[in-house]
Amino acid sequence: MEPGPPGGSRPAERGPCLSSPPGADEAASASPLSAARAEPGRRPPAVAAVLPAGGSGERMGVPTPKQFCPVLERPLISYTLRALERVCWIKDIVVAVTGENIEAMNSIIQKYQHKRISVVEAGVTRHRSIFNGLKALAEDQPDSKLCKPEVVIIHDAVRPFVEEDVLLKVVIAAKEHGAAGAIRPLVSTVISPSADGCLDHSLERARHRASEMPQAFLFDVIYEAYQQCSDYDLEFGTECLQLALKYCHTKAKLVEGSPDLWKVTYKRDLYAAESIIKERISQEICVVMDSKEGEEHIGRLLEEVLKSELNHVKVTSGALCHAGGDLQQIILEQCYNFVCVNVMTSDFQETHKLLTILEESNLSILYPVVVVSVHFFDVKLVPLSQKMENLMWIRGFAKEVRKRNILLYGLLICYPQDEQKLQESLRQAAIIIAALIKERNSGIVGQLLVA
Amino acid sequence: MEPGPPGGSRPAERGPCLSSPPGADEAASASPLSAARAEPGRRPPAVAAVLPAGGSGERMGVPTPKQFCPVLERPLISYTLRALERVCWIKDIVVAVTGENIEAMNSIIQKYQHKRISVVEAGVTRHRSIFNGLKALAEDQPDSKLCKPEVVIIHDAVRPFVEEDVLLKVVIAAKEHGAAGAIRPLVSTVISPSADGCLDHSLERARHRASEMPQAFLFDVIYEAYQQCSDYDLEFGTECLQLALKYCHTKAKLVEGSPDLWKVTYKRDLYAAESIIKERISQEICVVMDSKEGEEHIGRLLEEVLKSELNHVKVTSGALCHAGGDLQQIILEQCYNFVCVNVMTSDFQETHKLLTILEESNLSILYPVVVVSVHFFDVKLVPLSQKMENLMWIRGFAKEVRKRNILLYGLLICYPQDEQKLQESLRQAAIIIAALIKERNSGIVGQLLVA
Numbered sequence: 001m002e003p004g005p006p007g008g009s010r011p012a013e014r015g016p017c018l019s020s021p022p023g024a025d026e027a028a029s030a031s032p033l034s035a036a037r038a039e040p041g042r043r044p045p046a047v048a049a050v051l052p053a054g055g056s057g058e059r060m061g062v063p064t065p066k067q068f069c070p071v072l073e074r075p076l077i078s079y080t081l082r083a084l085e086r087v088c089w090i091k092d093i094v095v096a097v098t099g100e101n102i103e104a105m106n107s108i109i110q111k112y113q114h115k116r117i118s119v120v121e122a123g124v125t126r127h128r129s130i131f132n133g134l135k136a137l138a139e140d141q142p143d144s145k146l147c148k149p150e151v152v153i154i155h156d157a158v159r160p161f162v163e164e165d166v167l168l169k170v171v172i173a174a175k176e177h178g179a180a181g182a183i184r185p186l187v188s189t190v191i192s193p194s195a196d197g198c199l200d201h202s203l204e205r206a207r208h209r210a211s212e213m214p215q216a217f218l219f220d221v222i223y224e225a226y227q228q229c230s231d232y233d234l235e236f237g238t239e240c241l242q243l244a245l246k247y248c249h250t251k252a253k254l255v256e257g258s259p260d261l262w263k264v265t266y267k268r269d270l271y272a273a274e275s276i277i278k279e280r281i282s283q284e285i286c287v288v289m290d291s292k293e294g295e296e297h298i299g300r301l302l303e304e305v306l307k308s309e310l311n312h313v314k315v316t317s318g319a320l321c322h323a324g325g326d327l328q329q330i331i332l333e334q335c336y337n338f339v340c341v342n343v344m345t346s347d348f349q350e351t352h353k354l355l356t357i358l359e360e361s362n363l364s365i366l367y368p369v370v371v372v373s374v375h376f377f378d379v380k381l382v383p384l385s386q387k388m389e390n391l392m393w394i395r396g397f398a399k400e401v402r403k404r405n406i407l408l409y410g411l412l413i414c415y416p417q418d419e420q421k422l423q424e425s426l427r428q429a430a431i432i433i434a435a436l437i438k439e440r441n442s443g444i445v446g447q448l449l450v451a
Numbered sequence: 452m453e454p455g456p457p458g459g460s461r462p463a464e465r466g467p468c469l470s471s472p473p474g475a476d477e478a479a480s481a482s483p484l485s486a487a488r489a490e491p492g493r494r495p496p497a498v499a500a501v502l503p504a505g506g507s508g509e510r511m512g513v514p515t516p517k518q519f520c521p522v523l524e525r526p527l528i529s530y531t532l533r534a535l536e537r538v539c540w541i542k543d544i545v546v547a548v549t550g551e552n553i554e555a556m557n558s559i560i561q562k563y564q565h566k567r568i569s570v571v572e573a574g575v576t577r578h579r580s581i582f583n584g585l586k587a588l589a590e591d592q593p594d595s596k597l598c599k600p601e602v603v604i605i606h607d608a609v610r611p612f613v614e615e616d617v618l619l620k621v622v623i624a625a626k627e628h629g630a631a632g633a634i635r636p637l638v639s640t641v642i643s644p645s646a647d648g649c650l651d652h653s654l655e656r657a658r659h660r661a662s663e664m665p666q667a668f669l670f671d672v673i674y675e676a677y678q679q680c681s682d683y684d685l686e687f688g689t690e691c692l693q694l695a696l697k698y699c700h701t702k703a704k705l706v707e708g709s710p711d712l713w714k715v716t717y718k719r720d721l722y723a724a725e726s727i728i729k730e731r732i733s734q735e736i737c738v739v740m741d742s743k744e745g746e747e748h749i750g751r752l753l754e755e756v757l758k759s760e761l762n763h764v765k766v767t768s769g770a771l772c773h774a775g776g777d778l779q780q781i782i783l784e785q786c787y788n789f790v791c792v793n794v795m796t797s798d799f800q801e802t803h804k805l806l807t808i809l810e811e812s813n814l815s816i817l818y819p820v821v822v823v824s825v826h827f828f829d830v831k832l833v834p835l836s837q838k839m840e841n842l843m844w845i846r847g848f849a850k851e852v853r854k855r856n857i858l859l860y861g862l863l864i865c866y867p868q869d870e871q872k873l874q875e876s877l878r879q880a881a882i883i884i885a886a887l888i889k890e891r892n893s894g895i896v897g898q899l900l901v902a
Binding site for chain 2: 177179181183184186187188189190191192193194197198199201202203205206207208209210211212236238239241242245251252253254259262263265266268269271272273274275276383384385386388389392395431432434435436438439441442443444447448449450
């Protein structure tokens with residue numbers, strides 16, 4: 001199954017190599033690397049990656065090629081680029097897209113601030129696109145600013161969940177054997193039809209595997225194979241490992257991959273990808289207090305209820321005072337969900353501070369960030385209606401920050417004297433907060449919800 | 452890709468055989484049948500289905516076997532049963548579940564009012580479970596109330612999106628050839644590993660297919676095959692078509708299936724299934740007016756904006772007056788989304804009427820039904836806060852109907868004199884309504900949203 005909630009499997013932004021302090025990703029991605037470093041000779045060689053992205057995605061049944069289909073409003077290929085980009089030992093990433101998509105590709109790279117990416121023109125088939133990518137990396141290209149790697153990874157633009165450990169495994173295996181590729185058990189039995197459309201025979205599942213991506217090769221091996229191979233191979237072949245075997249007699253090492261190497265093929269796969277990403281960025285909530293925290297602080301109480309109600313969700317807290325120092329740290333660790341508790345103030349002053357910090361952090365460039373501005377009211381003191389009236393202008397406010405990919409919601413929590421009733425409305429608040437974070441529903445931003 | 456929005460591909464409840472007037476499903480499911488009837492000899496024979504559901508679903512990485520995992524709070528297997536049940540020419544459906552799940556299975560059948568289902572105990576392997584199902588259908592079982600069919604369909608409990616047309620195709624092909632099965636093109640290249648974990652050779656994709664479900668057999672052929680086959684087959688075999696070939700020399704006819712025959716295997720597939728189902732039940736909105744409709748009726752204006760804003764969504768309207776006659780029709784046609792426009796009244800009287808009709812209709816037994824209670828206000832006449840105060844008790848109300856799988860939300864639409872401003876708030880309302888219907892977020896039921 002897909003990697004579960006643990007922080008390490010959260011989307012990988014600001015990896016260890018991208019000039020950022022240690023974050024969840026480093027925890028996630030450093031381990032295999034350091035393991036490699038630990039063993040002499042296993043230090044990864046100079047590595048580049050080639051990403052064929054010239055497909056038309058006709059199987060999706062949608063006009064947009066699937067690698068450009070939006071997932072949480074961001075093109076799928078951007079997630080795949082991020083997954084490779086975070087791996088600091090991948091020096092260059094070459095993407096092959098069709099002529100009419102080159103401009104779009106360049107604006108994706110700019111908008112989502114991708115690094116170390118070169119764009120080349122795709123060929124009419126997958127193999128030709130890969131070949132074009134390899135040519136760009138070969139030193140015999142005078143105009144190329146890229147330098148020839150020792151090992152080249154070939155991956156699909158539509159496999160966004162590739163993790164560093166499998167990339168490292170195929171690279172190390174490729175350095176040793178000349179070629180390596182990830183495999184998975186077969187989900188369905190594979191059969192061979194006879195000419196009359198009947199079953200000729202079925203293959204023994206245990207003896208076969210699905211060949212997935214990533215694959216890795218000694219650059220000279222795969223480049224040689226592509227230079228040798230026939231037009232028929234370039235037109236109708238699908239398997240790079242086969243080319244290395246056929247033309248360089250290089251037997252590829254097969255590496256067991258995890259299920260999250262799956263390929264986004266059908267529309268349902270886009271749905272699945274979006275759900276997985278939503279799940280991954282909903283694993284941590286930061287409760288921001290507008291005042292010093294005492295044991296009896298209502299924000300603290302809410303934090304406790306969130307902890308007890310939301311399993312698998314890490315609930316941290318920070319204060320906006322002292323210039324949000326600890327908040328910066330939380331942001332760097334890629335928390336995409338914030339609950340701003342307003343006790344001292346009855347306006348959006350604190351929420352505004354938080355939003356400013358978030359906007360400056362660029363946190364929302366890659367994922368929509370949820371901010372729930374929480375206010376309390378005691379029906380005995382102020383009528384709910386009046387409280388709501390005061391807070392109505394959150395709507396215009398939300399509309400503004402929405403443009404910067406921040407989803408702002410208001411939440412009014414009834415604060416009765418009765419201890420039990422208070423717990424109940426805090427529990428209700430936790431359910432609402434969880435729902436807002438899980439769905440990231442942009443249609444209801446700026447709404448004032450009541451618990 | 453999965454069948455898109457057209458009504459015909461909406462979930463199939465109250466099929467043509469289940470004593471209901473013509474609905475979307477009949478449109479969807481009658482066509483292949485009538486086609487079959489049109490051609491002499493193609494009328495489907497006496498057919499039963501066997502559903503092996505004894506799997507542990509270890510690939511899901513969750514404790515619950517995947518066929519019992521909830522999708523929109525309903526177990527996956529219930530969707531598959533419904534897909535078979537709606538097909539009136541399938542006389543009996545035999546489900547094989549493990550001993551410890553028999554009770555759970557029976558309560559699922561009762562809760563979701565499934566018909567024509569018999570439960571038998573699963574074997575330790577898939578083949579043994581199927582064999583148990585076949586035994587229950589064989590006449591030589593004294594205690595069995597089932598009668599032996601001419602053709603038996605074998606399907607997976609974890610393929611909930613099977614359509615009648617492919618069922619009919621395999622049944623007709625089975626009657627002609629003795630055996631038939633659905634196939635799909637391979638998504639990944641299939642390779643054969645050598646003993647040392649290297650690539651031995653890769654299979655030519657074009658020459659192979661993935662064997663999917665459903666499959667169909669002349670009952671005597673497959674029952675004979677299971678009686679003949681070895682323990683090794685029963686333990687390690689995966690392919691029923693292979694058994695028919697091996698033991699009865701029956702060559703199975705292969706039938707191209709659609710992508711929605713996919714098998715729910717990993718956690719991501721559950722996400723995909725939920726998104727597909729949500730999409731399918733969000734294709735129609737019924738706008739219910741509380742008064743006679745004039746051209747200038749505000750409900751009519753909202754209806755128009757909904758039509759223009761929500762592409763691919765069918766917007767119908769009905770009135771609650773004359774005892775909701777036309778509403779009954781809309782419900783029978785399986786509309787799961789209602790917008791109740793309150794103009795004459797400023798309370799929930801009309802919403803209450805609608806909810807009563809919905810509850811009596813049992814519409815929400817299988818899918819959560821969304822009801823948006825819409826009210827209008829003119830800030831110049833009544834302060835928003837007061838309007839909200841009046842409507843606050845929707846919360847308790849929503850809590851009540853939630854128990855019956857109805858998701859109730861309140862929506863206040865600002866009704867300014869300015870024509871342009873009115874259009875803007877109606878547009879905003881349409882966006883909110885679309886978001887509520889798309890997400891079916893139970894965490895925010897009872898909230899009063901403002902457009």
